Amino acid sequence: MYPDFSSMHSLKQQRLSLSIFFFLTGFSFSSWTSRIPTIKAALDLNEAELGSILFVMPISSLIGLTFSGWLISKFDSRVPLTGSFLANALCLVLIGLASSTASLVVALFLYALSMRILNIALNTQAITLQKQFDRKINGSFHGLWSTGGIVGVGFTTLLVSLGVPIIPHLIIVSFLLLLMTLYFYKFLLRGDKSTSGNKLVFGKPDPFILYLGLLVFCAAICEGGMFDWSGIYFQKVIKEEVFTAGYLIFMIFMATSRFVSDRIIEKIGMAATYIFSASLVFVGILLAILFPSYWPAMVGFSLVGFGTASVFPMTYSLAGTSKKYSPGMAVSLIATFGVVGMLLGPPMIGYLAHAFNLKISFITFAIAGIMLIPISQLFFRLEK
Numbered sequence: 001m002y003p004d005f006s007s008m009h010s011l012k013q014q015r016l017s018l019s020i021f022f023f024l025t026g027f028s029f030s031s032w033t034s035r036i037p038t039i040k041a042a043l044d045l046n047e048a049e050l051g052s053i054l055f056v057m058p059i060s061s062l063i064g065l066t067f068s069g070w071l072i073s074k075f076d077s078r079v080p081l082t083g084s085f086l087a088n089a090l091c092l093v094l095i096g097l098a099s100s101t102a103s104l105v106v107a108l109f110l111y112a113l114s115m116r117i118l119n120i121a122l123n124t125q126a127i128t129l130q131k132q133f134d135r136k137i138n139g140s141f142h143g144l145w146s147t148g149g150i151v152g153v154g155f156t157t158l159l160v161s162l163g164v165p166i167i168p169h170l171i172i173v174s175f176l177l178l179l180m181t182l183y184f185y186k187f188l189l190r191g192d193k194s195t196s197g198n199k200l201v202f203g204k205p206d207p208f209i210l211y212l213g214l215l216v217f218c219a220a221i222c223e224g225g226m227f228d229w230s231g232i233y234f235q236k237v238i239k240e241e242v243f244t245a246g247y248l249i250f251m252i253f254m255a256t257s258r259f260v261s262d263r264i265i266e267k268i269g270m271a272a273t274y275i276f277s278a279s280l281v282f283v284g285i286l287l288a289i290l291f292p293s294y295w296p297a298m299v300g301f302s303l304v305g306f307g308t309a310s311v312f313p314m315t316y317s318l319a320g321t322s323k324k325y326s327p328g329m330a331v332s333l334i335a336t337f338g339v340v341g342m343l344l345g346p347p348m349i350g351y352l353a354h355a356f357n358l359k360i361s362f363i364t365f366a367i368a369g370i371m372l373i374p375i376s377q378l379f380f381r382l383e384k
Helices: 011-033 036-042 047-054 056-074 078-097 101-130 138-161 166-187 207-236 245-268 270-290 294-309 311-319 327-355 363-370 372-383
Strands: none
Touching (some): 011 101, 011 138, 011 166, 011 207, 011 245, 036 166, 036 207, 047 056, 047 101, 056 078, 056 101, 056 327, 078 101, 101 138, 101 311, 101 327, 138 166, 138 245, 138 294, 207 270, 207 294, 207 311, 207 372, 245 294, 245 311, 270 294, 270 311, 270 363, 270 372, 294 311, 311 327, 327 363, 363 372
């Protein structure tokens, strides 16, 4: 049973407010990830040590699984969304202030926990709003997440070029997030608490959830790895002084893809879009590996950004059609795969880069990308 929208803020206000939160989430995430080379240098970490520290984030997110779905089912999704976003902003400051490995681990643990709850609440709101529109709008929300990421990387690039240290940088971002949250939360959708499908059913894995989860897992390995390692790849392999260039072009094409993904899906269908996305990721990564110079890497990272972009919004939209779980619970379960993939990918790249080299470690992304094809085919056969 979904809320009576006639007694609330208009759909236009709700969509605008939710769009702002998607944008700010991307801005927050890219603000700290684009500073990873700064953190790595400040704490004198090698690739394996950095990978080990980043591994705390999937652990935190898995812990968050135990209560994130419960929060969405217990309260209107705007409540955990607002609370987790305020916590997320404060955790950015903790990351900036981290002066030791231990303090960085604590800051990243809390940041990942808040991001876990925030992502579930955001996507639950998006699925519910989508049901009120005749056309697809979910891709545009994720496009705004990527746009926020672009602005975050661009802002970081500007501050790095001006020599602004990480602490004032992340304090500025945190202050902005706090102000925007306190203003826009009141326009979020209300009364979307589901009355059924909120309990996790243990037993034989549900193929519907499993296949969608694996699709998100593979896409998340690519996204998470590119977020955390694209700057270092351009710094160490491409030998580019402005190390944010690869990250920035990746985010630009990811955002572009998400804004047009709804139209692409309407033209060729979801099954073909998964194949198209997988092919772009595979070709893009190989291009960056085989021709490790500026322009081939820029083109390669562009293809990867365009290819990975539509997987998350497509898969979350499909999650909302689950016959077994409520939208919030289905998204929570599938997002678990995504969070683990996004946060397991970076430490895995770190270990492989330390054992071999960074170029070889990037083959992981090509493998994860191409696996979207067989997994998506299995899902659509199941749904026939």
